[in-house]
Amino acid sequence: MEAMAQPKYKGKRYRLDKPELLAPAGNLEKLKFAVHYGADAVYIGGQKYGLRSNADNFSFEEMKEGVEFAKKYGAKVFVASNIYAHNEDVEGIESYLRSLEEAGIAAIIAADPAIIEVAKRAAPKLEVHLSTQQSTLNWQAVKFWKDEGLPRVVLGRETSIEEIATIKEHVDIEIEAFIHGAMCSSFSGRCVLSNHFTDRDSNRGGCCQSCRWKYDLFEDGREDNGNWVSEEVQMMEQRASRPSPFKPGVTQIPLFQPEDNQFTMGSKDLCMLEHIPDLIEVGIDSFKIEGRMKSIHYVATVVNVYRQAIDSYMADPEHYVLKPEWIEEINKAANRPLNTGFFYDTPDHEDHIYEPEEKAVPYDFAGLVMAYDKHSGTAVIQQRNHFKPGDEIEFFGPEGTFFKQVVGPIQDEDGNELNAARHPLQLIRLQVDQPVRNFDMMRKRKG
Known part of the structure; x- marks a missing residue:
């Protein structure tokens, strides 16, 4: 049953053109999936100056390929260059930013004023978006950065929807806000636990996720x-x-008995899917999804759902409804329990995870559709996780594909029948119950 979306925000509203849907891309393959599944823009990391040093990250050649791919679909590519730089980090930043400009990158996301000033001087074709690492929460700070020449500010995660409305009332600037993904237990990512415990600097890309540890x-x-x-x-x-x-x-x-769960202090994850009208009408220009370290299945699922919700609202705001299947889809990619972060109130003890969390994701990305023969009803599937005849699977895709079926007989490329698909990236032939398309994904329930 579909339900009318119930607004929680009661303040002044600003009707906005369709907001940008901004997706994470930890590598080139994820970039392509994000764009295929509906992202208007993607943000990536280079080999230096970003806060996800453990992601695969992009070489300049990969950036160029990603930019060319995104352009075919009318999408843009941004690069996170959002470390707080020490003296040794500054050397080479000018040539690095020029290389980003030459690769066709649309914007960098930066926090350090030194990097911002170098970018404005050395790579003027690059837009500079202020990173959430600056913890910008009020309209006067936003105005300061507009006066510095920045066209967009990524707000701190602690900003409420009322505060966003006040910012939009006072400053004519693009506002980007996180609307889905992991939240930090510290203030907009400014954690030093990682430095203290492991000598890995969170503010230079080395966060060890200390808040998720067991204590x-x-x-x-x-x-x-x-x-x-x-x-x-x-x-x-x-x-x-x-x-x-x-x-x-x-x-x-x-304080613990040996049989007790150990203590953690991580936050629940952010999900604003149920509040799309509020986000659009308060004037947020770019909806940002967290997750450059997340899986392809996560990126594709989350982007696909928000794409549908945004398009549905923009097509008919007065009769927009929240579809239960969207929530069901989001839960298939959820890593943790979900909440609304700081948008409507200040998170309390119920918004944190104090015991070792049970991973919520109940599905594995099992395969990728590489080809489909409509005459025989056979699909060529690139295996991504183990599956076998008799497993129940789901297909979904960016152009509306969605159905469930049971896996029948499977064959390898040479027509040999297999009792299971065991080998990563192996090509499998499989009879499918409905038509599928390239880039459609196949998943199965875990266990």
Whole structure:
């Protein structure tokens, strides 16, 4: 059953042209999927100066290929250059930015004023978008960056929808906001736990996801000076006490039983799918999806759903409805429980994950459609995860493909029948119940 979208934002509204849908792309293949599945623009990382050093990232040649591919579909490519630079980072930035300009990159996303100023001088064809790393939350700060010549500001994740309305009222500038994906437990990504624990600088691309780790908690016990303590405390000490690494002569008492879950402090993920009218009408120009480290299945699924929702609203705002199948699709790609972040209120204890999380994604990306013969009803599938005859699978795609079926007999390229598709990237022939298209994806439930 479809439901009318119920607005939560009651303030002033600004009707906007169709917003840009901006998708993450950790590598060239993900870029192509993001564009195929409906992204108006993608943001990527280069080999330097970005905050996702563990992503595959792009060489200049890959950037050029990505730009050419995106242009065919009317899409743009942005490059995240959003580190906070130390002195040794600045050397070479000028030539790097010129190379981005030569590759056809439309804009960089930057936080450090040094990088911003070099870009404006050395690569004037590159737009400079202010990164969320600047934690820009108010209209006066936004106006400052507009006066500096920047055409777009990516707001800090802590900005509420009321604050966005105030910014749009005071400053005529493009506003980009995260509307889906992982949230940081620190202030707009300015975490130093990673530096402290692993010597990996979060603000130079090395975040080790400290907030997702499992922690033990201890309290300080008695000093080891022979003072009397209760029998209960003595039992706790015998169980798993240890000397404090911070206070010589003090015993630390564990707060967990051995069978207890350990403590984590990660945030739930952001999802604003149910509030598309609010996001559009408050004046957000670019809807940003987080996830350059996420899978192809995640990128394709999330982009495809938001594309449908945005297009549906723009086609008929007065009669827009939220389709339950969109929510179902989003949940198939969800890594964690979802919430609305800071848009409507300040997250509290219910918006964080304090115990080891169960991964929510119930589906695997099983295969990619490479070809389809309408006469025989046979598809050529590039295997991405193990599947076998008898498995229930789903097909979905950017042009409306969606159906379920059971896997029948499968063959390799030479016509040999197989009892399972076991080998990554192996080409498999499979009878399909409905027509499919190139770039359609096949997935199956885990377990």
